[in-house]
Each structure stands twice: as C-alpha cells, then as structure tokens.
Amino acid sequence: MNVTLLLLLLLAGSIVTFLSGDKLASKIALLFSVSAFAVSLYLLTLFNQGEIISYVGSWIQKPNVSLAFKADGLSLAMVLLTTGLTPLIILSSFGNSFTNSKNFYALVLFMAFAMTGTFLATDGLLYYVFWELALIPIYFIALIWGNGDAESRKKAVVKFFIYTLAGSLFMLVAFAYLYAKAGSFILEDLYQLNLTDTEQFWIFFAFFAAYAIKIPIIPFHTWQAKVYQKAPTVGTMLLSGIMLKMGLYSVIRWQLPIAPDAAKEYMPILIGVSIAxxxxxxxxxxxxxxxxxxxxxxxxxxxxxxxxxxxxxxxxxxxxxxxxxxxxxxxxxxxxxxxxxxxxxxxxxxxxxxxxxxxxxxxxxxxxxxxxxxxxxxxxxxxxxxxxxxxxxxxxxxxxxxxxxxxxxxxxxxxxxxxxxxxxxxxxxxxxxxxxxxxxxxxxxxxxxxxxxxxxxxxxxxxxxxxxxxxxxxxxxxx
Incomplete structure (x- = not known):
C-alpha cells in the first residue's frame, strides 16, 4: 500500500482545519486525527498480513533525493504512537479556549504530519526535511499560545529553537558527507558504507548533537523544563509524548547502524551520560x-x-x-x-x-x-x-x-x-x-x-x- 496516503491525510487535515474557521476547527482536527489513526491501524493490518508498506518516487535529480518511505515494525510502532496520541491530545484541549483556534489546531495536525514523516522517511535528506518541519509548529504553538508573559515565553522558545536547529545542522553536514561517499541518501545504501574509524567518529557525534538535544540528554537539556512549563499543555504533550521520541527512534534507525563501531567504542560513556x-x-x-x-x-x-x-x-x-x-x-x-x-x-x-x-x-x-x-x-x-x-x-x-x-x-x-x-x-x-x-x-x-x-x-x-x-x-x- 502507498504509505503516503497517511501523510496526505494529515496534511489535508491541517489545511482543512485552517480553512474551517475558529468554531469548527477543533472538531475538524479531531475528525482528521481519528481518521489518521484508523488508517494507521489499517496499515498495521496489511503489514501483519505480509504486505510491504512503502513508496519510492523521484524528487530531486541533483543531488539524487527520493521520496522514499517505508514502514517496518519499528516505524509502524512510532506512527501508531503519533496517530494514537494526537486525537487524545486534541480531545484533551476541548476544555480550553484558544484565540485563532483554526491556526492552533492546524499547527497541531501539521506537527503530527511532520513527525509521522520523520518516522517513515528512508531517504536521509527527506528525513531531515521532516525533522526540521516538526520544529516549526511547536515553535509557534509555544510562542503564541503559551503560559506566562510574552517575554519569558519568547526567551524559552527561541532558546529551544536555536538549540535544536544548531544540533540539526551537524546532522545535515553528516548527511552531505555520507552522500559524497555513497552517491545516495537512501538508508539501505548508507548502511552498506564501510567507513573508517575516524569517519564513524565524526558521523556518530554529528548525529549525537542533533539527537541529544531533541531527547534531551544532559548536558543538552537546559531548554526542556522552561519550554515544557511555558508551552500550553497541548504543546507540552506533543513535545514530551511524541517529539522527543523522534530523537530516540533516530538513534536506533540512523545513528547506530551507520556508525556501529563508534557506538561500540563509546558505549560505556554514552550509557554513563544517559544514566547521569x-x-x-x-x-x-x-x-x-x-x-x-x-x-x-x-x-x-x-x-x-x-x-x-x-x-x-x-x-x-x-x-x-x-x-x-x-x-x-x-x-x-x-x-x-x-x-x-x-x-x-x-x-x-x-x-x-x-x-x-x-x-x-x-x-x-x-x-x-x-x-x-x-x-x-x-x-x-x-x-x-x-x-x-x-x-x-x-x-x-x-x-x-x-x-x-x-x-x-x-x-x-x-x-x-x-x-x-x-x-x-x-x-x-x-x-x-x-x-x-x-x-x-x-x-x-x-x-x-x-x-x-x-x-x-x-x-x-x-x-x-x-x-x-x-x-x-x-x-x-x-x-
């Protein structure tokens, strides 16, 4: 089955919610989020029956970037987590009133779209695009509809944005280097690279910079408490319930298999820092x-x-x-x-x-x-x-x-x-x-x-x- 249907449904939901007006926005968003969860369950059923859940299409010729998506058991689990929690998060907000609610709920669905794309993408640059797209809606959700005075919200959110964007740039450089080696951003091609120990070290810690901030792992955590406190509860739920899982998922999917020798060498340090x-x-x-x-x-x-x-x-x-x-x-x-x-x-x-x-x-x-x-x-x-x-x-x-x-x-x-x-x-x-x-x-x-x-x-x-x-x-x- 073409897995892009799920992404298109969430994206369409975001657009329709924005166009629906403030009175209907929450209900339209809930309807689309429940529909997305139902599609995810259908994908799970097909997957359990042995069907391949993927899509590969041409996007950019130079560099060679593909619209490549694939769902295995790990990515499906994360997709189900995202589409399962999103309607609950939207429903939980029904006791609150938001100014310009059509914008608010459209951003929530767009964030769900971006996070789902992150879990499904198997082209490195496409994955990076979805990774960055997920940052945009949470920035505005926390900044516009957050708690406390505007100045303190701005400080907390800008710090979060700069931290995560800076870490992600290291990951982008790593992908550029890997593309130069493999001639492709496709995940399976990157798995096949025979990188030297030095190359693995730099690739591993370039990914680590992005993931440690997103998760977060100390000492890259300093943005977290303030943003969780200042964001509206819906934003805090999206951050803690789903978005930080993007970093943990990416460690397993991208970081460890691409630079396994570096992961093995620095295992005690990484475990020690995590436990700290x-x-x-x-x-x-x-x-x-x-x-x-x-x-x-x-x-x-x-x-x-x-x-x-x-x-x-x-x-x-x-x-x-x-x-x-x-x-x-x-x-x-x-x-x-x-x-x-x-x-x-x-x-x-x-x-x-x-x-x-x-x-x-x-x-x-x-x-x-x-x-x-x-x-x-x-x-x-x-x-x-x-x-x-x-x-x-x-x-x-x-x-x-x-x-x-x-x-x-x-x-x-x-x-x-x-x-x-x-x-x-x-x-x-x-x-x-x-x-x-x-x-x-x-x-x-x-x-x-x-x-x-x-x-x-x-x-x-x-x-x-x-x-x-x-x-x-x-x-x-x-x-």
Missing part, C-alpha cells in the same frame, strides 16, 4: 514546587533510561527502549493532562497551593493515582515491561549500570507519591473541584486502558517491534 540524566532529573524533580516542572524533570529521568537502553546495542536494550518509548508517551501525556485538569479548576500549578482534591473528585483521584503508579513502573503496567527490559539489558553490560539506572524507580516513587500526597490528599480545599467531564474521562480511560492492557499482554507490540530490531542489530554487528 536519570539521577539528575530525579533529584531536581524532588525540589520542584511547580507541578508542570516536576513532570518535566520526571520525563528527563525516564528518557535518560530509554537512551541508556538504546546504547546497550543489545536486543533487550533496543526492544526495551522502544517499549518504554511507547509507555512513556502515553503516561506522560496522561500526567500532563492531569496537571491541566487541576489548573482548570484551581488556576495554579504550585504544589503548596493544592490539596484536598480527593474528597471532592474521587474519579479523578483514582485515575490520577493509576497514572502515578504507571509512571513509577508498577508491575501490571506497560511502563514496568519497558523499564524492566531496559534494566535487564544494562545488567548484561555492567551490573552497576542497572543499579544506578534503577534509581529512577526508587527516586521516582518517592517524588511522584509525595507529589500525589501534597496535591490530592489533605484537608478539603476552599476552592471547588468538579470531577472529570465526559471528554476528560475518555482521555484518561483510553490512556489507562492502554497501559494496563499491554502491561498484562505485551505480546502484540513485542511481535511487531522485535523483527525490525533484529534487522538493525544484524547491520550493527555485520563487522
């Missing part, structure tokens, strides 16, 4: 007084562990990283939505100004508690499957990597449960907290249902992802 992010993010989260910033640093800790799993270069590490990408995407979107629900009622995100919600909203309390437990990888949730697999892979490399990486569970349990206690328990707050609406319930129940179902039965995702991971490992270990 786990510890740093957890410790800083302990000290946060703003609910959104606490969740931002919690996300930093979790993605550090995912990055460590990627750099183990083992089947368990790569598989576990993908499982945790998916689980983290759902749980962090749920947690940021819970923070938004609280802000809608109390108009504050300061933890010391909250409390007493449990006595007023039992349904919301129960769902928030499940999300908190999923975040700390309680057995029975899909987060446990991902974190356990990653920690097991780290123990195969060095037991101390697993010990220090495991601090994310211990420290995470402490700061998340402490946060829950301060926000939800205690004496009844003087402000009225209405329990969840129908739209809010749909979002929470869908996310929780996913985390619990695949926590108890992860086999479908495992069978989808593992063959693609094995193929990538075969390329990494070919020498």
């Amino acid at each position: 992010g786990v510890i740093y993010g957890s410790i800083v989260a302990l000290r946060q007084k703003d609910l959104k910033k606490l969740l931002a640093y919690s996300s930093l800790a979790h993605v550090g562990l995912i990055a460590a799993g990627c750099y183990t270069l083992t089947a368990d590490g790569l598989n576990g990283a993908v499982y945790q990408m998916i689980a983290h995407g759902f749980v962090i979107v749920g947690l940021f939505f819970a923070a938004e629900v609280i802000f809608r009622r109390f108009e504050t995100r300061k933890i010391n100004e909250l409390g007493g919600i449990r006595s007023q909203a039992s349904k919301f309390t129960s769902m928030f508690m499940i999300l908190v437990l999923a975040s700390v990888a309680l057995p029975g949730t899909y987060n446990f499957v991902g974190e356990f697999t990653v920690l097991y892979s780290l123990s195969q490399i060095n037991i101390w990597f697993a010990v220090f990486g495991g601090t994310t569970i211990i420290l995470g349990a402490y700061y998340m449960l402490k946060m829950f206690q301060n926000v939800m328990l205690g004496e009844t707050n003087t402000k009225i907290f209405a329990d969840v609406s129908i739209n809010e319930t749909i979002v929470f129940v869908t996310i929780i249902g996913f985390l619990l179902f695949f926590g108890l039965y992860p086999k479908p995702i495992t069978e989808l992802v593992n063959p693609a991971i094995q193929n990538i490992l075969a390329v990494i270990n070919r020498s």
Whole structure:
C-alpha cells in the first residue's frame, strides 16, 4: 500500500482545519486525527498480513533525493504512537479556549504530519526535511499560545529553537558527507558504507548533537523544563509524548547502524551520560514546587533510561527502549493532562497551593493515582515491561549500570507519591473541584486502558517491534 496516503491525510487535515474557521476547527482536527489513526491501524493490518508498506518516487535529480518511505515494525510502532496520541491530545484541549483556534489546531495536525514523516522517511535528506518541519509548529504553538508573559515565553522558545536547529545542522553536514561517499541518501545504501574509524567518529557525534538535544540528554537539556512549563499543555504533550521520541527512534534507525563501531567504542560513556540524566532529573524533580516542572524533570529521568537502553546495542536494550518509548508517551501525556485538569479548576500549578482534591473528585483521584503508579513502573503496567527490559539489558553490560539506572524507580516513587500526597490528599480545599467531564474521562480511560492492557499482554507490540530490531542489530554487528 502507498504509505503516503497517511501523510496526505494529515496534511489535508491541517489545511482543512485552517480553512474551517475558529468554531469548527477543533472538531475538524479531531475528525482528521481519528481518521489518521484508523488508517494507521489499517496499515498495521496489511503489514501483519505480509504486505510491504512503502513508496519510492523521484524528487530531486541533483543531488539524487527520493521520496522514499517505508514502514517496518519499528516505524509502524512510532506512527501508531503519533496517530494514537494526537486525537487524545486534541480531545484533551476541548476544555480550553484558544484565540485563532483554526491556526492552533492546524499547527497541531501539521506537527503530527511532520513527525509521522520523520518516522517513515528512508531517504536521509527527506528525513531531515521532516525533522526540521516538526520544529516549526511547536515553535509557534509555544510562542503564541503559551503560559506566562510574552517575554519569558519568547526567551524559552527561541532558546529551544536555536538549540535544536544548531544540533540539526551537524546532522545535515553528516548527511552531505555520507552522500559524497555513497552517491545516495537512501538508508539501505548508507548502511552498506564501510567507513573508517575516524569517519564513524565524526558521523556518530554529528548525529549525537542533533539527537541529544531533541531527547534531551544532559548536558543538552537546559531548554526542556522552561519550554515544557511555558508551552500550553497541548504543546507540552506533543513535545514530551511524541517529539522527543523522534530523537530516540533516530538513534536506533540512523545513528547506530551507520556508525556501529563508534557506538561500540563509546558505549560505556554514552550509557554513563544517559544514566547521569536519570539521577539528575530525579533529584531536581524532588525540589520542584511547580507541578508542570516536576513532570518535566520526571520525563528527563525516564528518557535518560530509554537512551541508556538504546546504547546497550543489545536486543533487550533496543526492544526495551522502544517499549518504554511507547509507555512513556502515553503516561506522560496522561500526567500532563492531569496537571491541566487541576489548573482548570484551581488556576495554579504550585504544589503548596493544592490539596484536598480527593474528597471532592474521587474519579479523578483514582485515575490520577493509576497514572502515578504507571509512571513509577508498577508491575501490571506497560511502563514496568519497558523499564524492566531496559534494566535487564544494562545488567548484561555492567551490573552497576542497572543499579544506578534503577534509581529512577526508587527516586521516582518517592517524588511522584509525595507529589500525589501534597496535591490530592489533605484537608478539603476552599476552592471547588468538579470531577472529570465526559471528554476528560475518555482521555484518561483510553490512556489507562492502554497501559494496563499491554502491561498484562505485551505480546502484540513485542511481535511487531522485535523483527525490525533484529534487522538493525544484524547491520550493527555485520563487522
């Protein structure tokens, strides 16, 4: 099947949403996002039946750039994550009002289009174009519809834009060099290159500059907390739930197979830096007084562990990283939505100004508690499957990597449960907290249902992802 139909649907949705007017924009965007998810499920069905999901067409003659897209199990998992979360993120915004909402929702769909293209592209320059396109809508979403005064938003967003753009330029230079060697940007052709150790070193760290900022890995994380805090919750969900997965996916798809010897040589350093992010993010989260910033640093800790799993270069590490990408995407979107629900009622995100919600909203309390437990990888949730697999892979490399990486569970349990206690328990707050609406319930129940179902039965995702991971490992270990 021509996989470009999914991309065209998302792009058309963005255009139609923009032309629909402010009153209908949110509903049109939701309709197109649900349709895109349905198409993704259809692609999954065809893929499971053995059909090749790809498209190759001519684009630019000199240099030779193709419109090349292909979906294997890994890219399909990321596409399903993107198209599955997008309608939930749009639906979660129905409790908010946005000026020029047609522009807002058009940008959301355009961002989904760009991220989906990043996961499907198999031509290096085409991949780079989609990678950069995804940056444009989030820039405007955070700048125009963000929180706080305009000047502080501008500083945070401009810093993010410059950081990510600068890192991406290193990746572009790497692609230009690879094209000079291979005469092609096609992924399979780049896999076949026999690069020297010196060439692999520079290519590897050129990619690393782009991916470490996007993920982010410390010390390239300084943009994250401010942008997560200043962006509207929809923007924060898109960033944390999907966009950072572009960097993690790209490590597995592009960086490791193209420069495998460099990855093997610097494995201990890369794992060490990633785990340092786990510890740093957890410790800083302990000290946060703003609910959104606490969740931002919690996300930093979790993605550090995912990055460590990627750099183990083992089947368990790569598989576990993908499982945790998916689980983290759902749980962090749920947690940021819970923070938004609280802000809608109390108009504050300061933890010391909250409390007493449990006595007023039992349904919301129960769902928030499940999300908190999923975040700390309680057995029975899909987060446990991902974190356990990653920690097991780290123990195969060095037991101390697993010990220090495991601090994310211990420290995470402490700061998340402490946060829950301060926000939800205690004496009844003087402000009225209405329990969840129908739209809010749909979002929470869908996310929780996913985390619990695949926590108890992860086999479908495992069978989808593992063959693609094995193929990538075969390329990494070919020498």
